[in-house]
Amino acid sequence: QVQLVESGGGLVQPGGSLKLSCAASGFTVDDYPIGWFRQAPGKEREGVSCIGRSDGRTYYADSVMGRFTISRDNAKNTVYLQMNGLKPEDTAVYYCARQPRQFRRCVLSPGPSDFWGQGTQVTVSS
Numbered sequence: 001q002v003q004l005v006e007s008g009g010g011l012v013q014p015g016g017s018l019k020l021s022c023a024a025s026g027f028t029v030d031d032y033p034i035g036w037f038r039q040a041p042g043k044e045r046e047g048v049s050c051i052g053r054s055d056g057r058t059y060y061a062d063s064v065m066g067r068f069t070i071s072r073d074n075a076k077n078t079v080y081l082q083m084n085g086l087k088p089e090d091t092a093v094y095y096c097a098r099q100p101r102q103f104r105r106c107v108l109s110p111g112p113s114d115f116w117g118q119g120t121q122v123t124v125s126s
Contacts, residue, residue, distance in 0.1 A: 002026035002115050004096050009120030012086055016124070020081040022096030022117060029072055030054060033099035033106035034079045035113060036070060038092035038122075047108025048094070049081060053101065061108060063089075086124045093119040 008020040022034065035050035049060045049070040058070050069082040079096060097113035099106055 002098070004098065004115055004117035006094060006096055006117040006120040009094060009122045011123045011125065013126050014087055014124055016086050017082070017084045018086065018122060020083065020094055020096075020120060020122075022079040022081075024077050024079070024098075027098070028074075029077050029079055030074045032101050033103050034072070035097050035099055035106055035108065035110075036079075036081045036094060037097060037110050037113075038090075038094045039119075040092040043092075045095070045110045047110060050099070050106030050108055051079060052106045053103075057105065059106060059108060083122070086122075088124050088126075090122060091124050092122060094122050095119045 003025045005023045033053050036048040037045050038048050039045040051058050051070045051072055067085040071080045096117045098115040099113050
């Protein structure tokens with residue numbers, strides 16, 4: 001059964017750090033592009049970062065460039081999102097999602113994703 005489970009969210013002060021985990025089961029993360037997305041109340045879901053299949057090429061939204069890092073641990077079948085220098089505007093529910101295996105690169109658009117995790121809340125507040 002395909003499953004994605006996010007963890008690692010919480011309350012942090014501005015400037016703080018969190019590392020989110022996306023543990024996959026039922027498929028191998030190295031075989032699929034994986035994206036991190038977020039959704040704040042009243043706002044559309046937006047792409048944060050993604051990592052391509054096999055070669056691991058990464059992409060980031062302009063708003064998180066230089067602060068967030070996506071990575072993959074194939075042995076643990078887990079994708080991570082290291083978040084540094086957190087800002088209040090980063091507050092959202094963060095989701096990981098699997099993208100179609102045939103995609104030549106990962107995308108920051110939420111639409112193509114076919115499986116989603118349940119989300120983990122990240123709140124950045126002083």
